[in-house]
Amino acid sequence: MKLHGYYRSTASWRVRIALNLKGLKTHHLTHHLRKGEQHAPDYLSCNPQGLVPTLELDDGTMLTQSLAIIEWLDETHPAQPLLPSDPLARAKVRSFAQVIACDTHPVQNLKVLARLRQLGLPEETVTAWAAWANTEGLGACEKLIAHEHGPFCFGATPTIADLCLIPQLFNARRFGVDVSAFPRLLETEAATKDIKAFADATPDQQHDAE
Amino acid sequence: MKLHGYYRSTASWRVRIALNLKGLKTHHLTHHLRKGEQHAPDYLSCNPQGLVPTLELDDGTMLTQSLAIIEWLDETHPAQPLLPSDPLARAKVRSFAQVIACDTHPVQNLKVLARLRQLGLPEETVTAWAAWANTEGLGACEKLIAHEHGPFCFGATPTIADLCLIPQLFNARRFGVDVSAFPRLLETEAATKDIKAFADATPDQQHDAE
Structure with a gap:
């Protein structure tokens, strides 16, 4: 998996904590928000909002929106759950x-x-x-x-x-x-x-x- | 259950559709947003953001945030699911x-x-x-x-x-x-x-x- 993010993006930061808690190693790709790199056509084809983060799965599937990504991580890697069961x-x-x-x-x-x-x-x-x-x-x-x-x-x-x-x-x-x-x-x-x-x-x- | 909402609040509207799809009857309580009724102390004790909707359960528990409410409805009333299983x-x-x-x-x-x-x-x-x-x-x-x-x-x-x-x-x-x-x-x-x-x-x- 690859995480498209930016060091100071708080939405990327949420996903980084989730990946770390789950013990998942990912390659981190940066998109410099202050330089507008998130608006590059190549990136917009991954994330039509031009926002970070995007989680790129090994088959090329792109997951966007930090909470949706985190719930996906939690459902597919249930150890160290990030939501209660009730x-x-x-x-x-x-x-x-x-x-x-x-x-x-x-x-x-x-x-x-x-x-x-x-x-x-x-x-x-x-x-x-x-x-x-x-x-x-x-x-x-x-x-x-x-x-x-x-x-x-x-x-x-x-x-x-x-x-x-x-x-x-x-x-x-x-x-x-x-x-x-x-x-x-x-x-x-x-x-x-x-x-x-x-x-x-x-x-x-x-x-x-x- | 009681739904605290407002007719033109789009977040309340989302929950209304969910309740209807699930076939759940609720009492609807209105808080007139343009008159600022959502900032009344009684309502702030239900929803500290002073926003609608709030779903009040029969035991008095208050659930806030439309997507959290809808996922709770989906988990507790699984017929007519609102999320895929995969x-x-x-x-x-x-x-x-x-x-x-x-x-x-x-x-x-x-x-x-x-x-x-x-x-x-x-x-x-x-x-x-x-x-x-x-x-x-x-x-x-x-x-x-x-x-x-x-x-x-x-x-x-x-x-x-x-x-x-x-x-x-x-x-x-x-x-x-x-x-x-x-x-x-x-x-x-x-x-x-x-x-x-x-x-x-x-x-x-x-x-x-x-």
């Missing part, structure tokens, strides 16, 4: 992940921020927009797991929720959000620090890091 | 759904458009933003299923992909997008017209329609 618990994990993957990250990604700049908005307004999206999303996440046992978002083992949370906290800090307002989320982040699968997936550990 | 086919259906639910709808929802207005952008710029998000998202969707058999997005029966597509086409038209650029998506839409589960879920058929 449907209600699965729904809560997926809901948390979607607060980030649907309502937070896409509202503050490179493409949207570039569009805001094209409208002539000053840089401080663009940064404030990204901070707002992160504050709203992570604030809801904090409440969603307030009564869940830790140390991870949902109990004793990492789930898709943690895979979405860790990269998003990185983004929130990048945009100046005071993450101390989210103590339960920080407790989870601390629990992931000593896990090699999480540590090896951070942007600074990637071969294309700048 | 993992690779499931990944493709989920990816299509997430192009809409992650990268299209949240970039043009009420909350984001209100924020653009707060920044002082004129109404035509706000509408152009919403049209852009729909054009980008649906354009990618058209390509993702170009080689899939119809009449639905992925074959002979509706899936989560169709549940996301039909409401999004409504939004695209609302914002003036020329949807004739998406013939494969329109073919799917046409196939859903005669299905009562889809027809009964449209905004104009809801008790809170204005």
Whole structure:
């Protein structure tokens, strides 16, 4: 398998953690988002959105969208499950992940921020927009797991929720959000620090890091 | 079960189709989004994002995020499945759904458009933003299923992909997008017209329609 990604793409980062937790080795191909390499015709034929990540299977099949890729990995490599087995618990994990993957990250990604700049908005307004999206999303996440046992978002083992949370906290800090307002989320982040699968997936550990 | 929603909320609409396809009766509670009723403290205790839909189970459990709700419905009521059984086919259906639910709808929802207005952008710029998000998202969707058999997005029966597509086409038209650029998506839409589960879920058929 090959993972088309970018070191600082938080959606790619989610998939990197999943691959590491599953013990799967992949070849990593980088597409430099700030240079627009994701819009190259060759890549658009793999991923018509021009976004990363894309997981290229050995038979050439292209899987897009980080959560769809992660659920595929979980269904085809069931050891170290990333979702609980109970449907209600699965729904809560997926809901948390979607607060980030649907309502937070896409509202503050490179493409949207570039569009805001094209409208002539000053840089401080663009940064404030990204901070707002992160504050709203992570604030809801904090409440969603307030009564869940830790140390991870949902109990004793990492789930898709943690895979979405860790990269998003990185983004929130990048945009100046005071993450101390989210103590339960920080407790989870601390629990992931000593896990090699999480540590090896951070942007600074990637071969294309700048 | 009770569905907290709003007639014109496309995320609520997705869940309405799922409930209808599964033959599940629910009590529908409306939260008038344009009057800000989703921000009432009572509702925020159900859904900390202040978004619709929320599915309230008979024991008082609150499920949020439309795709998480729909997957829970599919897992607990397996007749008339909304996902294929093969993992690779499931990944493709989920990816299509997430192009809409992650990268299209949240970039043009009420909350984001209100924020653009707060920044002082004129109404035509706000509408152009919403049209852009729909054009980008649906354009990618058209390509993702170009080689899939119809009449639905992925074959002979509706899936989560169709549940996301039909409401999004409504939004695209609302914002003036020329949807004739998406013939494969329109073919799917046409196939859903005669299905009562889809027809009964449209905004104009809801008790809170204005």
